[in-house]
Amino acid sequence: MALASSINCAETDLTADFRDQFLQTFQHMMLSRVLEEKLGSLYRAGGRIVGGVYLGKGQEAFSAALGIQLRKGKDVYAPLIRDQAGRIAFGEPIIDTVRTYLGAVTGPMRGRDGNIHRGRPKEGHMAMISHLGSMLAVASGALFARRLAGTLGDSVGATSIGDGGTSTGAFHEGLNMAAVEKLPMIVSVANNQYAYSTPNTRQYACENLVDRAAGYGVEGVTVDATDLASCLKAFRAAVARARSGGGPQMVVGTLLRLSGHGEHDDASYIPDKARHAPNARDCLQVAEEFACAHGWMTPAEVRELHEEVRRTVDQTVSKVSKEPTPDPYKENWQALSCAELVEGQYKA
Amino acid sequence: MSITYLEAIREAQYEALRSDPSVFLYGQDIATFGGAFKATKNLSREFPNRVFDSPISEDAMIGMAVGAAVEGARPIVEMQFADFSSIGFNQIINQAATLYWRTNVPCPITIRMPSGGTAGSGPFHSQSMEAIYAHYPGLVIVTPATVEDAYWMLLDSVEINDPVVFCEHKFLYYHLKADRIGDRELPIGKARIARPGRHATIVTYSAMVHEALRAAEELQLDGYQIEVVDLRSVKPMDTDTILASVARTGRLLALGEAFPWGGVTAEIIARVTTEGFHLLDAPPMRLNSKDTPIPYHPNLWKAHRPTTATIAAALRTLLRH
Ligand SMILES: Cc1ncc(C[n+]2csc(CCOP(=O)(O)OP(=O)(O)O)c2C)c(N)n1
Numbered sequence A: 001m002a003l004a005s006s007i008n009c010a011e012t013d014l015t016a017d018f019r020d021q022f023l024q025t026f027q028h029m030m031l032s033r034v035l036e037e038k039l040g041s042l043y044r045a046g047g048r049i050v051g052g053v054y055l056g057k058g059q060e061a062f063s064a065a066l067g068i069q070l071r072k073g074k075d076v077y078a079p080l081i082r083d084q085a086g087r088i089a090f091g092e093p094i095i096d097t098v099r100t101y102l103g104a105v106t107g108p109m110r111g112r113d114g115n116i117h118r119g120r121p122k123e124g125h126m127a128m129i130s131h132l133g134s135m136l137a138v139a140s141g142a143l144f145a146r147r148l149a150g151t152l153g154d155s156v157g158a159t160s161i162g163d164g165g166t167s168t169g170a171f172h173e174g175l176n177m178a179a180v181e182k183l184p185m186i187v188s189v190a191n192n193q194y195a196y197s198t199p200n201t202r203q204y205a206c207e208n209l210v211d212r213a214a215g216y217g218v219e220g221v222t223v224d225a226t227d228l229a230s231c232l233k234a235f236r237a238a239v240a241r242a243r244s245g246g247g248p249q250m251v252v253g254t255l256l257r258l259s260g261h262g263e264h265d266d267a268s269y270i271p272d273k274a275r276h277a278p279n280a281r282d283c284l285q286v287a288e289e290f291a292c293a294h295g296w297m298t299p300a301e302v303r304e305l306h307e308e309v310r311r312t313v314d315q316t317v318s319k320v321s322k323e324p325t326p327d328p329y330k331e332n333w334q335a336l337s338c339a340e341l342v343e344g345q346y347k348a
Numbered sequence B: 001m002s003i004t005y006l007e008a009i010r011e012a013q014y015e016a017l018r019s020d021p022s023v024f025l026y027g028q029d030i031a032t033f034g035g036a037f038k039a040t041k042n043l044s045r046e047f048p049n050r051v052f053d054s055p056i057s058e059d060a061m062i063g064m065a066v067g068a069a070v071e072g073a074r075p076i077v078e079m080q081f082a083d084f085s086s087i088g089f090n091q092i093i094n095q096a097a098t099l100y101w102r103t104n105v106p107c108p109i110t111i112r113m114p115s116g117g118t119a120g121s122g123p124f125h126s127q128s129m130e131a132i133y134a135h136y137p138g139l140v141i142v143t144p145a146t147v148e149d150a151y152w153m154l155l156d157s158v159e160i161n162d163p164v165v166f167c168e169h170k171f172l173y174y175h176l177k178a179d180r181i182g183d184r185e186l187p188i189g190k191a192r193i194a195r196p197g198r199h200a201t202i203v204t205y206s207a208m209v210h211e212a213l214r215a216a217e218e219l220q221l222d223g224y225q226i227e228v229v230d231l232r233s234v235k236p237m238d239t240d241t242i243l244a245s246v247a248r249t250g251r252l253l254a255l256g257e258a259f260p261w262g263g264v265t266a267e268i269i270a271r272v273t274t275e276g277f278h279l280l281d282a283p284p285m286r287l288n289s290k291d292t293p294i295p296y297h298p299n300l301w302k303a304h305r306p307t308t309a310t311i312a313a314a315l316r317t318l319l320r321h
Helices: A016-045 A060-067 A084-090 A094-102 A135-149 A169-180 A211-215 A228-243 A283-293 A299-321 B005-019 B058-070 B082-103 B130-134 B147-159 B170-175 B208-220 B239-249 B263-275 B298-304 B308-320
Strands: A004-007 A076-078 A157-162 A185-191 A219-224 A249-254 B023-027 B051-053 B074-078 B110-115 B140-142 B164-169 B192-195 B200-204 B226-230 B233-235 B252-255 B285-287
Touching (some): A004 A228, A016 A084, A016 A094, A016 A228, A016 A283, A016 A299, A060 A157, A060 A228, A076 A135, A084 A094, A094 A299, A135 A157, A135 A169, A135 A185, A169 A185, A169 A211, A211 A219, A228 A283, A283 A299, B005 B023, B005 B074, B005 B147, B005 B170, B058 B074, B058 B082, B130 B140, B130 B164, B130 B233, B130 B263, B140 B147, B164 B170, B192 B239, B200 B208, B208 B308, B239 B263, B263 B285
Parallel strands (some): A004 A219, A076 A157, A157 A185, A219 A249, B074 B110, B110 B164, B140 B164, B200 B226, B200 B252
């Protein structure tokens, strides 16, 4: 069996079930885009958002195509920096995003941690840390424990990383370990060509990132990440292989990051030439054209969807804006779950 | 003309590259982009073959610097955030720190660590790692609090023949300005009396020096003269200057932004109580951040770390004793 291949979506793949999933994913992508545009404008306006804003513009198809394959409550998902769309597809409500960015106490992170670092680990949604590469092993650990407990069943784990993150030792150790343990992990690598300002040529010397998979005995495919249909096909297949005992699967998506590293970054280091290359297409537009060309949606329906999504986002932001932010006097300042072990807090 | 703390760091690197061909710079996004904080802006233009972007591989970055130092190079490695040095921890404490002691070959590397908290940075972009590294023999830990120290101590760090962990504070990058950089005055290992006083001594370092100075000013309105000692380097720690100050004032507040358990403030107090117990008129106090990860929301962040107000309150308690 060839360890690395490339995925394209043929017309014969377009079953009714595929169409439904495509349209559902497209909605998630649209919601993600509109939400992120709102977050970006709030950031630029200043005052409301706590900390930085990190967007996934251009990565929605790749991210959501994975998220939609996962079953919330059954599978484990450890998203990363540019996975807003995947989070939505997985079932994270956008109010969790807004509350985290605005630092509301009502959010999953209660103002203690922010922006993209949110999660609900007890629901299989891991909360990332900044240190790149570290989530692969953590997601694997969740699966490992389930296998020990006999509750693994056909659940899978999934995590994301960028081209830059694949240079970390943690990524390599994590991938190797998952392969040795034959865990049902899907590792999606968004090769958006730049790690902050650093181009691929300064990040890795192999020709194709997917070659990393073969080195660990992991099956890998490359996909055009600007094309939702191909992304769906690739992740469907990868998740199916992992579910049926095929061990870790790597899917590498090629694209260009269409935003700065964060909203503080104008990405002026990306040359015009890269911006006009085929893999710099906007996946949202590509998906819209695909849906319309196949008669799955009309342009009017797309506009309607956009309007509806915008209303949802605006309502969510205005609701969260009225919610309380943390009060240091009410905070318990407790980093341990065992209150009696917190120094200075013990009361007989 | 004025120069910021950040510009001083850049200028020092420029000077190190200019005056010593064995110096090179290695770090993520530091070449054309000029670094996440622009501390290396334009340096790759001026020294195109000695300023390099590294992959996101902190362990390899530091290991590489150690190997280069063995061959006679004097690398400066930038951690994008001090927090990420934890990925290179093994290479720092086992490779760099032990090299000279084991092999008699010196290890002249400088690891620049953008340290400390700023509002909204959260638990992984705010940490102060100096106490962790100070624990290990074989490392020098530098914590500049002024524009001049940022400049001269970085040059000193590159010149000395041992691994230096250079903890520059992100909050000071833009907040601190000087009219010009004066002459080199104190060497690494010597503390500075940032403000003379006679009623109590605050021993601190890095960004907290400025909070301490403001608290001292506040207490002056109550008629108290507070002495502020800026350690400049936490290792070596200038115990003589600390003890001399406590001998003048009889009271000690050890202050740091890092987590409370162990660490630099604990070390200060251990030294003063063991070597200068007779100098104390009151039990020594210490003030650190709270014992939780560093919070994201500014409301929490401000309450997490010591501030002028909490330092002033601590001083009042200390003076009442
Ligand atoms: C271990 C580690 N070192 C450095 C950083 C700082 N950092 C945050 S994002 C980033 C670039 C990431 O690039 P990539 O993995 O390609 O993902 P992208 O941002 O392009 O989606 C860097 C260097 C980090 N988060 N973790």
